[in-house]
Amino acid sequence: MKKLFPLFLSLTTLIATAQRPQGQSPEPINITGIVLDQDTGEPLEYATLILQSLRNPDKVTGGITDASGKFDVEVTPGKYNARIEYMSYKTYNFGDQTFRTPTDLGTVRLTLDVEQLQEVEVTAERTTVELRLDKKIYNVGSDLTVKGGSVTDVLDNVPSVTVDVEGTISLRGNESVRILINGKPSALSGLSTDALQQLPAEAIEKVEVITNPSARYDAEGTAGILNIILKQSKTAGVNGSVSLNVGSPENYGANVSLNLRRDKFNIFTNTSYRYRNSPGNALFEQENFNEDGTTASFQDEIRDYQRQSDGFNTNIGFEYFIDESSSITNSLVYRTSGGDDNTNIDFFNFDALANPTIQRNRFSTESDDDEDVQYSVNYKKNFDKDGHELTIDYQYSSGSELENSIIEETVVGENDELPTEQTINDESQVQQLVQMDYVLPFGKDSKSQFEIGYRGTFNNFNTDFNYGILTNGVLASDPDYSNELNYKEYVNSAYTQLGTKAGKFNILGGLRMEASDIGVELVNTNEVSNKTYVDWFPSLFLGYEFSEKEQLTISYSRRLRRPRSRFINPFPSRSSNTNLFQGNPDLDPTYTNAFDLGYLRRWDKFTFNTSAYYNHSTGVFQFITQETGDFVEIENPDDLSNPVIVPVQIRTPINLADESRYGMEFTTSFVPKRNWRLSWNLNLFQRNISGDYEYTNFQNEVVTQNFDVDNFTYFTRFSAKLPLPAAIDFQSNLFYMGPSESAQSKYKSMLSTNLAFSKDVVKDKATVSLNVSDVFNTRKRRSETRTDNVFTYSEFQRRERQVTLSFLYRFNQPQNQKGERNGQRNGGGDDDMDFEG
Numbered sequence: 001m002k003k004l005f006p007l008f009l010s011l012t013t014l015i016a017t018a019q020r021p022q023g024q025s026p027e028p029i030n031i032t033g034i035v036l037d038q039d040t041g042e043p044l045e046y047a048t049l050i051l052q053s054l055r056n057p058d059k060v061t062g063g064i065t066d067a068s069g070k071f072d073v074e075v076t077p078g079k080y081n082a083r084i085e086y087m088s089y090k091t092y093n094f095g096d097q098t099f100r101t102p103t104d105l106g107t108v109r110l111t112l113d114v115e116q117l118q119e120v121e122v123t124a125e126r127t128t129v130e131l132r133l134d135k136k137i138y139n140v141g142s143d144l145t146v147k148g149g150s151v152t153d154v155l156d157n158v159p160s161v162t163v164d165v166e167g168t169i170s171l172r173g174n175e176s177v178r179i180l181i182n183g184k185p186s187a188l189s190g191l192s193t194d195a196l197q198q199l200p201a202e203a204i205e206k207v208e209v210i211t212n213p214s215a216r217y218d219a220e221g222t223a224g225i226l227n228i229i230l231k232q233s234k235t236a237g238v239n240g241s242v243s244l245n246v247g248s249p250e251n252y253g254a255n256v257s258l259n260l261r262r263d264k265f266n267i268f269t270n271t272s273y274r275y276r277n278s279p280g281n282a283l284f285e286q287e288n289f290n291e292d293g294t295t296a297s298f299q300d301e302i303r304d305y306q307r308q309s310d311g312f313n314t315n316i317g318f319e320y321f322i323d324e325s326s327s328i329t330n331s332l333v334y335r336t337s338g339g340d341d342n343t344n345i346d347f348f349n350f351d352a353l354a355n356p357t358i359q360r361n362r363f364s365t366e367s368d369d370d371e372d373v374q375y376s377v378n379y380k381k382n383f384d385k386d387g388h389e390l391t392i393d394y395q396y397s398s399g400s401e402l403e404n405s406i407i408e409e410t411v412v413g414e415n416d417e418l419p420t421e422q423t424i425n426d427e428s429q430v431q432q433l434v435q436m437d438y439v440l441p442f443g444k445d446s447k448s449q450f451e452i453g454y455r456g457t458f459n460n461f462n463t464d465f466n467y468g469i470l471t472n473g474v475l476a477s478d479p480d481y482s483n484e485l486n487y488k489e490y491v492n493s494a495y496t497q498l499g500t501k502a503g504k505f506n507i508l509g510g511l512r513m514e515a516s517d518i519g520v521e522l523v524n525t526n527e528v529s530n531k532t533y534v535d536w537f538p539s540l541f542l543g544y545e546f547s548e549k550e551q552l553t554i555s556y557s558r559r560l561r562r563p564r565s566r567f568i569n570p571f572p573s574r575s576s577n578t579n580l581f582q583g584n585p586d587l588d589p590t591y592t593n594a595f596d597l598g599y600l601r602r603w604d605k606f607t608f609n610t611s612a613y614y615n616h617s618t619g620v621f622q623f624i625t626q627e628t629g630d631f632v633e634i635e636n637p638d639d640l641s642n643p644v645i646v647p648v649q650i651r652t653p654i655n656l657a658d659e660s661r662y663g664m665e666f667t668t669s670f671v672p673k674r675n676w677r678l679s680w681n682l683n684l685f686q687r688n689i690s691g692d693y694e695y696t697n698f699q700n701e702v703v704t705q706n707f708d709v710d711n712f713t714y715f716t717r718f719s720a721k722l723p724l725p726a727a728i729d730f731q732s733n734l735f736y737m738g739p740s741e742s743a744q745s746k747y748k749s750m751l752s753t754n755l756a757f758s759k760d761v762v763k764d765k766a767t768v769s770l771n772v773s774d775v776f777n778t779r780k781r782r783s784e785t786r787t788d789n790v791f792t793y794s795e796f797q798r799r800e801r802q803v804t805l806s807f808l809y810r811f812n813q814p815q816n817q818k819g820e821r822n823g824q825r826n827g828g829g830d831d832d833m834d835f836e837g
Contacts, residue, residue, distance in 0.1 A: 028263060031073045033105035033703060034083055043069025044110060046812060047086040054079040054096060054380050056324045057752035062264050064239070064812055075099065075263045078324065084108055116143040136598075136609075151228060153773070154201045157733060159667045159681035160209055161226065162715060164781065170430045171211065171223040172613065173661065173685055173713065173740075176590070178221030181228045182428040184376075184395060184433065186582055196500050203255065203270050205231040211613065212539070212596040215510025216437070216451060219537040222559045222592035222617055231257065231269065231317070239812035247804035251276040266319040273312050280305035283795040284579060285359050291789075297357075297465075298350040299646055301579070305798075309339030309368070326381045333374040349644045352662040356661040357642045359412040371373045372399040380525055388440040388451070395433040402426050416503050419713040422470040425463065432458045451510070454493070461487040463569055467651040477522070485569060485585070488519035489562065497539070507544035511536065520568060529585060535560065549602040556595050563621060578632050579792075581651040585622075588655050592617040607669040614662040622656040624693065624707070625649050649790060656707055657691020675723040684714040687740075713740035749784040754781040776799040784792065 027084035035047040046064050049071050055078070063073035076178045082094035082105075089110040097103075138158050157164040171177045208227035240258040243252075260267045286708065317331035345362040350430040374397035381390045407421040437453040467481040494643055496509025513536055521528040539557040545554070554558035571581035595686025598611045628649040670678045688710040697704055715738060721731040733754040739749045756771035780797040 026077050027075055028074045029347055031075060031097060031103050032108045033071055036107060036109050038109040038111040044086050047084055049073055050083050051075055051080040053324050054081060058326055059607045069812050070319060073287045108698045117684055137211060138207050139738055154204050158207050160683060162664055174223030176222040178225045180225060182230060203230050205229045212557045212594050215512040215539045217498045217513055218788050219512060222561045241808060241810045243806060243808040245804055245806035247802055249277045249279055255816050264321050269316045271314040275310040278307040278799045280798045285793040287791045289789045294483055295352045298354060299354060300348040302346045304344040306342040311337030329378040331376045335372040337370045339368045360409060362409045364407040366403055366405040368403050370401045385441055387446060389439050393435040397431045400428045420470040422467040422475050427463045429461045452496045459489045473769055482526060484523035486521040504545045507539040510539045530562045546563040551600045555597040558590045561590040576645050582650050582652045584653050587621050588619050590617050590619045605671045609667040611665050615661040620654045620657055620659040621653045622651050625650050625651045625785055627787055627789060647790060657689050660688045677721040681717045681718045687711045693797055709741055711741040714738045727759060731756045743782045745785040752779040770805050770808045773802045
C-alpha cells in the first residue's frame with residue numbers, strides 16, 4: 001500500500017493533464033454592472049450575480065456587489081445562465097447569455113418580493129425532511145439549542161438518532177451505526193467518538209440518515225449510516241463567518257469558516273478551537289451474596305469525574321476546475337487535542353448487617369493526547385449528459401492517541417498508602433481508501449440509471465497497553481494485564497446497481513461484494529487470529545409517488561457489523577479495581593437483514609413521516625458481566641484478622657445470540673403561523689434476543705446462562721420554536737427515553753430538556769444565542785445488574801448541565817431576518833425521489 005499513494009497521485013495528474021484543452025486557454029473577461037433598489041434608488045450591497053454554465057450546470061460562479069452596488073466578476077468566456085439575487089427581492093433573470101468579450105450589464109433595479117417577505121423566514125428556519133429511495137435527509141436549519149455545541153449535540157437532535165450519556169451514537173436504538181463525513185470515513189471522527197465533540201456544530205450543513213443503505217455504501221453498520229455533510233459555500237467571491245462561544249462549566253471556543261470562489265478555483269477552510277471542562281459523576285451500589293443466597297456484604301462506589309480537554313481542528317481544501325466538465329480537489333485535515341481526566345472514587349464497605357467496615361479512596365489522573373492527519377484527493381468528470389459522471393478518490397489518514405494514567409489508593413484513617421498503579425495506553429492507526437464510482441443515466445429523459453464502483457479500505461491499528469506498579473518513578477509491568485495488540489482490517493469491495501423511474505413508480509436494485517481480511521495479533525503472548533471471508537450484500541428499493549406531496553417507499557438490504565476498537569481490546573480498564581471492562585479479540589461479525597417501509601405526506605402547514613422496520617441479526621455481540629474469581633482484599637483496621645473481601649466483576653462483549661428488532665417511528669412538523677415551528681418524533685421498537693452462553697467459571701464449573709430477552713422500549717423527542725417580543729427567538733427541546741432491558745441489566749427511564757434564546761444584531765449580520773443543555777440535570781443512565789453472587793445498582797452522568805453563550809458574525813453572506821444564507825432558503829424543498837448515494 002505504501003506504493004499506492006504516489007501511483008494514485010500520478011494517475012490523477014495524468015487524468016487532469018489529459019482533460020486540459022489543447023493550446024492556450026482563453027483569457028478571462030470581466031462582467032460588470034450596478035444593482036439598485038427600484039423604489040429608493042439606493043445601492044444594494046451583497047446582491048449576488050450568479051453565472052451558471054449551460055454546458056455544466058454544476059459549475060456556478062459569480063460575485064457580490066460592494067457598498068456602492070457595483071459588481072466586477074472575472075469569468076472564462078462561454079455560455080451562461082445569468083441572474084441577480086438578493087434576499088427579499090425578486091430575482092432578475094438575464095436568461096441565457098454568451099460572453100465572449102468584456103460585458104457591462106448596466107444598471108439593474110430590483111423590486112421587493114412581498115410573498116417572499118411573508119414566507120421566507122418559515123422555510124429557512126424549518127428543519128425539513130427529504131425522502132429518497134435510499135435515504136432521508138434532515139436539513140439541520142438554525143437549531144438554537146446546539147449553538148456553540150459539537151457534532152454530537154447536533155446528532156442528538158436529529159429524529160431517529162440518540163446520543164447516550166457516554167457519547168455512544170445510536171440509530172433507532174441500535175449502536176451499530178457507521179459514521180461518515182462528506183460520504184467517507186474521516187480523520188475527524190478519530191479513534192473514538194470523543195473526537196466528534198471537537199467538531200463544531202456551526203460546520204454542519206445537513207445530516208443524511210440512511211436507515212437502509214443501498215449497495216453504493218459500505219455494508220458496515222447494521223443500524224445504518226449517518227452521513228454528516230459539512231458546509232461549503234458556492235457563492236462567488238470571499239465569504240465566511242466567525243463564531244465565538246463561552247459557557248459554564250468552563251468552556252469556550254472559536255470557529256472561522258472562509259471560502260474564496262473564482263472562475264477556475266475554489267479555496268475553502270474551516271478552523272476551530274475548543275476548550276471544555278465536563279464534570280460528571282457515577283454511583284455503584286453493590287450487594288454481595290454467599291453461595292446460599294444470604295447477604296455477605298455491601299459496597300458503595302461513588303465516582304466524581306473532572307474532564308478537561310482542548311482541541312484544534314482545521315480543514316483546508318483547494319478545488320481546481322480543469323475545464324467546464326472536470327475538476328480536481330485536494331484537502332488536508334489536521335486535528336489535535338489534549339486533556340486531563342481526573343477520577344475520584346470513594347469506596348464505602350459494609351458487613352452483612354450494613355455496619356460500616358472500611359472506607360477507601362481511589363484517585364486516577366489521566367492525560368490524553370490525540371493527533372490526526374488526513375489528506376484527500378478527488379477527481380470528478382462530468383460528461384455531456386446530465387448526471388453522467390466519473391469520480392475517483394484517494395484518502396490517507398493517520399492518527400495517534402496516548403493515554404497515561406496514575407492511580408493512587410488509600411485507606412481512610414490509615415497512614416499507609418496502597419501501591420500506586422500506572423496504565424499507559426498508546427494507540428495508533430493508519431487508514432487508506434481508494435474509491436471509484438461511475439454513474440450512467442440512460443433511457444427516455446434519462447429516467448434510468450446504471451452505477452458501478454469499487455472501494456478499498458486498508459486499515460491498521462496498534463494498541464500498546466502497559467499496566468503495573470509505579471515505585472519511585474519506575475514502572476514494574478504486570479504481564480497479566482499488559483500486552484500489545486495489532487489489528488488489521490483490509491476490505492476490497494465492488495458494487496453495481498440499476499434504477500429506473502416509470503411514471504409514479506421508482507425501483508433501485510443493487511449488489512455489493514466485500515472481501516474481508518481481518519488479523520488480530522497479541523504480540524506479548526504470541527496469539528494470532530486471522531479471518532478471511534467474502535460476503536454478498538443485496539439491496540432493493542421500491543417507491544411510489546401518489547403526488548408531489550405524498551410518497552411511499554419499501555426497501556431491503558443486508559448489513560454487517562465488524563467488531564473493532566474497544567470491543568476487541570483484551571486489556572482490562574483499571575479505573576476501578578472491582579468493576580473492570582475488557583474487550584474480546586475473538587468476536588465475529590454480526591449479520592443483519594433489514595426491511596423498511598416508509599411513508600411521507602405533506603400539507604400546507606403539517607408534515608407527517610412514518611416508517612415501519614424489521615431487522616433480524618445473527619451473531620449479535622452484547623456486553624455481559626461475570627465474576628472473575630478474583631477478590632480485592634482490604635485490611636480492616638478495626639479487625640485485622642477479618643479483612644474486607646470484595647469480588648471483582650468484569651464486563652465483556654460476546655457473540656451472544658440472534659436478535660429480532662422491529663418497530664415504528666413517527667416524525668411530524670407543524671407550522672401553525674409565521675415563525676412558529678413544532679416538531680415531534682416517536683420511535684417504538686421491540687427487541688427479542690434468544691441464546692445461551694456456556695463458560696467455565698473460576699471454580700472450574702461449566703455454567704450455562706440463558707440470556708433470552710423480550711424487551712419493548714421507546715424514545716420520543718419534542719421541539720418547539722416560537723418568537724418572543726424584541727425579535728427574540730425561543731426554542732425548547734424535550735427528550736424522553738423509556739425503560740429497557742439488555743441481557744443482564746434493566747435500564748430506567750431518562751428525561752432531559754434543553755432551552756435556547758437567539759437574537760440577530762448588527763443589521764442582521766450577526767446572531768447572539770444563549771442555550772442551556774439539560775436544564776434539570778437529569779440526563780443520567782440508571783441501571784440494575786444481577787449476576788449469580790452480585791446485585792448492582794448504578795447511575796452514570798457523563799456531562800452535567802451546561803450553559804453556553806455564542807456569537808456568530810457573517811460577512812459577504814446575504815441574510816434573511818433569521819440568519820440563514822440566501823442560497824439556503826429553498827434548500828429543503830426537494831422532495832424528488834432519485835438515486836443519489
